[in-house]
Amino acid sequence: MLAALIFLPLIGALATWLIRSDHLRPMVLSLFALGHLGITFLLLIDTPPESLGGWFHLDALGKIVLLSTSILFLFCAVYSIGYLAYRQERSNRVLCVGLLICLSAASMVTITHHLGLMWVALETTTISMAPLIYFNRNARSIEATWKYLLICSVGVALALIGLYFLAYATIVAKVEPSLLLDDLMRDAGQLSSGWVHAAFVFLLVGFGSKMGLAPLHTWKPDAYGEAPGLVGAMLAGGLVNLAFLALLRVYQLCLATQEIAFFQNALVVMGLISMLFAAVFMARQADFKRMLAYSSVEHVGIMAVALGIGGKAIFGALFHILANGLTKGVLFLSSGNIHRSYNSKSTDHVRGALRRLPWSGGLFLAGFIAITGAPPFAPFISEFTIVSSAFIQGRMLVGALFLISLAIIFIGMALTVLPMVMGDIPEESEKTSYRDSFLTVGPPLVLLLLVFLLGVWIPQPLMDLLREGAALLEVPK
Amino acid sequence: MITIADQLLVLVLLINFISLGTSRLMFSIRAVAAQGVILGILPGLIHPFSWHLVGITAGIIAIKGFIIPLLLNRAVRSAEIKREVEPFLGYVPTLLLGALFTALSFGFASKLPLLPEHQHYMFVPASIATLMAGFLILTTRRKAISQVIGYLVLENGIFIFGLLLADAMPIMVEAGALLDLLVGTFVMGIVINHISREFSSLDTSRLTSLKEE
Numbered sequence: 001m002l003a004a005l006i007f008l009p010l011i012g013a014l015a016t017w018l019i020r021s022d023h024l025r026p027m028v029l030s031l032f033a034l035g036h037l038g039i040t041f042l043l044l045i046d047t048p049p050e051s052l053g054g055w056f057h058l059d060a061l062g063k064i065v066l067l068s069t070s071i072l073f074l075f076c077a078v079y080s081i082g083y084l085a086y087r088q089e090r091s092n093r094v095l096c097v098g099l100l101i102c103l104s105a106a107s108m109v110t111i112t113h114h115l116g117l118m119w120v121a122l123e124t125t126t127i128s129m130a131p132l133i134y135f136n137r138n139a140r141s142i143e144a145t146w147k148y149l150l151i152c153s154v155g156v157a158l159a160l161i162g163l164y165f166l167a168y169a170t171i172v173a174k175v176e177p178s179l180l181l182d183d184l185m186r187d188a189g190q191l192s193s194g195w196v197h198a199a200f201v202f203l204l205v206g207f208g209s210k211m212g213l214a215p216l217h218t219w220k221p222d223a224y225g226e227a228p229g230l231v232g233a234m235l236a237g238g239l240v241n242l243a244f245l246a247l248l249r250v251y252q253l254c255l256a257t258q259e260i261a262f263f264q265n266a267l268v269v270m271g272l273i274s275m276l277f278a279a280v281f282m283a284r285q286a287d288f289k290r291m292l293a294y295s296s297v298e299h300v301g302i303m304a305v306a307l308g309i310g311g312k313a314i315f316g317a318l319f320h321i322l323a324n325g326l327t328k329g330v331l332f333l334s335s336g337n338i339h340r341s342y343n344s345k346s347t348d349h350v351r352g353a354l355r356r357l358p359w360s361g362g363l364f365l366a367g368f369i370a371i372t373g374a375p376p377f378a379p380f381i382s383e384f385t386i387v388s389s390a391f392i393q394g395r396m397l398v399g400a401l402f403l404i405s406l407a408i409i410f411i412g413m414a415l416t417v418l419p420m421v422m423g424d425i426p427e428e429s430e431k432t433s434y435r436d437s438f439l440t441v442g443p444p445l446v447l448l449l450l451v452f453l454l455g456v457w458i459p460q461p462l463m464d465l466l467r468e469g470a471a472l473l474e475v476p477k
Numbered sequence: 478m479i480t481i482a483d484q485l486l487v488l489v490l491l492i493n494f495i496s497l498g499t500s501r502l503m504f505s506i507r508a509v510a511a512q513g514v515i516l517g518i519l520p521g522l523i524h525p526f527s528w529h530l531v532g533i534t535a536g537i538i539a540i541k542g543f544i545i546p547l548l549l550n551r552a553v554r555s556a557e558i559k560r561e562v563e564p565f566l567g568y569v570p571t572l573l574l575g576a577l578f579t580a581l582s583f584g585f586a587s588k589l590p591l592l593p594e595h596q597h598y599m600f601v602p603a604s605i606a607t608l609m610a611g612f613l614i615l616t617t618r619r620k621a622i623s624q625v626i627g628y629l630v631l632e633n634g635i636f637i638f639g640l641l642l643a644d645a646m647p648i649m650v651e652a653g654a655l656l657d658l659l660v661g662t663f664v665m666g667i668v669i670n671h672i673s674r675e676f677s678s679l680d681t682s683r684l685t686s687l688k689e690e
Contacts, residue, residue, distance in 0.1 A: 116646060120653035127661050134668070139675045143684040145668055150624060153661055154615065154631065160654070161608075161635050167642045172592055177642060179650075194590045 001048055002056050005039050005066075005107045008032060013100035022092050026081040029096045033070075033077035036103060040070040044465075054182045055114045060469035062110040064318055065245045068325040069106050071450070072237045073099075075443035076230045079333050082439025083230060086340055094131050099234065102128040109242045113181040115163055115249065119156070122246060125239055126152045126210065133227040133235075144222035151219040152210055159206025159246075165199035166191075166253075181249060188256035196257055203250045204266055211243035213304055214274040217297045221281075224293035225345070229336020232289065236296040236332060237325035244303055244321065251307060251473060260475060268308030268398060274301025275405035283412035288338070289345050291416050292331055295371055298409055299324045305402060306386040307473075311393055315470045316385030319458075323378035326451050330367035333444040334360045338420075340434040347416055352425035359441040361421045363448060368417045370451050372410045378454035479598060482522040485515050486603040489637070490579060493610035496630055497575045498568050500560045502622050506549045509629050513541025516636055523640065529648050540655055545629065545662045552666045553622055556673035566617040578609035600641055608634030621669045625662065632658055 012032030016025050043058060044067065050057035058066070077099070084092045105128060108121035127149075134145040163179060170177045170184070172192040178184065184191075209216035224232045247267075254263040278298035285291040299320070306317035335345075337360035342350045353361035370377035373384075383406070390399035458466075492515075495508040517538035524530055553559070564571070582605035591601060611631025615624055639646060672684075 114647075114650070116650035117653065120650060120657060123654075123657040123661070127657065127664055130664050130668070134671070137671075142668065142671050142675055146621065146672065146684060149661070149665060149668065150615075150628065153628060157628075157632060157635060161638065164635065164638050164642060167646065168638075171642060172590065179646070192590055 009100045009104035013097045016096040025096045030077040033074040037070045057113045058111045066110040068322045069238045079443040098128045098132045115179045132231040141226040144226035147219045148223040155209030162199045162202030169195035185256040207246045213270045214277040221290040221293040225290040229332045233329045233332035237328035264308045267304045271301040271304030279405045279408040313386045313389035314473045316382040318469045320382035327371045329447045330444045334363040351423045353421045359436045365421045376455045378451045486599040510546035548666045552669045579606040582606040604637035
């Protein structure tokens with residue numbers, strides 16, 4: 001079953017490569033996405049034991065990330081049928097193949113417990129997404145692709161140094177050299193502390209830049225701004241979570257060594273810096289897709305802070321993986337529709353979206369309300385858990401800064417979003433052929449319903465999964 | 478055998494300086510290719526014979542020494558750009574900085590808690606110095622191709638450190654990392670092509686339309 005999870009998308013990639021019709025390809029993409037989600041659910045119900053000497057092991061953390069990635073991917077795939085019908089000026093072959101290769105590599109990241117293999121898969125997701133950011137083939141998108149490719153590649157290369165240091169720590173400690181998570185955790189007490197310490201710094205910087213934690217986020221606004229909506233959704237709701245999973249693995253290792261306090265402090269500081277950065281740049285943002293990128297910087301910051309605080313906040317962080325991933329799907333897909341309809345992503349031109357596109361405009365507005373942490377949506381639950389945990393643990397300053405940034409971000413985002421969706425359509429606005437249709441509105445709508453549903457009721461199996469995951473990350477007393 | 482390895486590492490360090498000091502892109506690419514071949518030979522000198530080793534050696538020499546340079550050469554030729562012009566920092570200052578970093582990395586490495594059997598060899602200082610040289614090239618050059626060369630030098634630096642831990646790295650992971658590097662360079666080559674077509678130059682300092690005001 002685990003093998004099917006990896007190979008099904010690869011077969012899909014081959015199939016979409018061979019298909020000649022631009023019309024048929026997104027449908028095949030959706031079919032494989034559906035298959036992948038099916039396998040994911042089967043694996044969640046009946047989880048196989050670890051295999052190949054601990055190389056592959058789908059644990060609770062992996063399951064949460066796999067579930068959110070697979071759900072988001074399916075909706076993006078279905079959306080692509082409608083969306084790509086408007087983009088017939090160029091072939092969508094690379095887009096579909098790249099998405100499926102990325103899905104395969106993403107599944108690999110979630111099921112492996114070998115840190116080296118996880119690194120390879122993570123780097124594969126980075127590279128496979130690069131051509132997709134360049135889908136629009138203009139000067140701006142190539143600039144974004146170049147920055148993304150170079151910064152993420154160098155970042156992930158730094159993470160590789162971190163892994164090498166970890167491996168060297170095992171050699172110095174004269175234990176069996178290995179990069180298997182379980183072996184490392186077992187031998188953690190004996191590892192050479194200098195090397196382990198250095199390794200954690202490099203891993204944090206490396207995976208942090210892939211995740212887009214400030215101040216390593218500089219590629220993010222460009223890449224998210226220039227990529228098509230559905231690619232942006234996969235980047236902000238999928239790839240970010242994979243990098244976060246990598247950080248969770250490092251966190252697990254830190255728990256086993258004596259380095260956890262240092263790592264937690266670093267996470268809190270980087271997380272708060274990300275949130276403050278986002279708060280500053282979100283205000284008066286004239287490009288609504290770039291605004292969403294800063295929102296993504298904010299939310300990786302939230303997850304990092306939660307991980308750094310520990311305790312109850314861990315549950316919030318894990319729930320936020322799902323909540324943020326799905327809400328980003330709503331925002332990016334509906335913003336893609338608005339972009340198509342106005343043929344512009346500048347807030348000077350895009351006004352009155354609720355009149356022109358009642359569905360997409362409404363979804364964008366609802367997504368904005370959800371992502372800023374308003375009840376009754378899912379991000380409210382996770383953010384509330386995190387902030388209350390901060391105060392319960394007596395981290396007053398962290399909690400206060402957290403709340404202040406959330407408030408500034410809410411105001412800053414509202415200043416961009418409200419004029420966009422309300423108001424009158426400018427008279428000189430370009431007329432385009434885009435109309436809201438079932439296939440372009442349905443996926444973000446269902447995603448929004450899911451976000452709403454998770455906000456009012458968490459199903460028991462999911463609750464158990466989240467608790468099981470949080471237990472893996474608990475700081476031993 | 479170890480002394481030969483050390484001498485080869487000196488050669489690697491010299492190649493760093495060649496890439497730091499030359500403005501001719503073709504020459505720089507050839508230097509990095511030579512560095513790749515040396516890195517391919519090194520594992521054979523410090524580890525006992527095994528088929529795993531043969532595979533890795535062949536893979537490294539083929540990919541780092543031939544295929545990646547070929548891809549870059551093609552990109553240079555189609556972009557019709559021969560030289561790096563006006564780097565952000567001149568050649569003499571970068572060379573001096575490179576020398577400084579190399580000296581510092583020797584000092585730093587002697588302080589690291591290395592295994593006694595690794596203490597007297599140059600692997601760790603050479604690795605750090607190469608890494609820093611890669612960073613220098615990446616940050617001081619304007620042309621996209623020079624930046625890719627910087628990235629490759631940086632990867633080579635990481636790779637030298639990896640030589641110390643052949644046992645911890647299974648072949649699948651090594652091969653995967655190598656493949657990622659190859660595909661990454663391939664994609665970068667394509668992007669370079671498009672940059673030169675779109676901007677009629679490979680100057681990354683022209684990539685400035687995406688800025689916060």
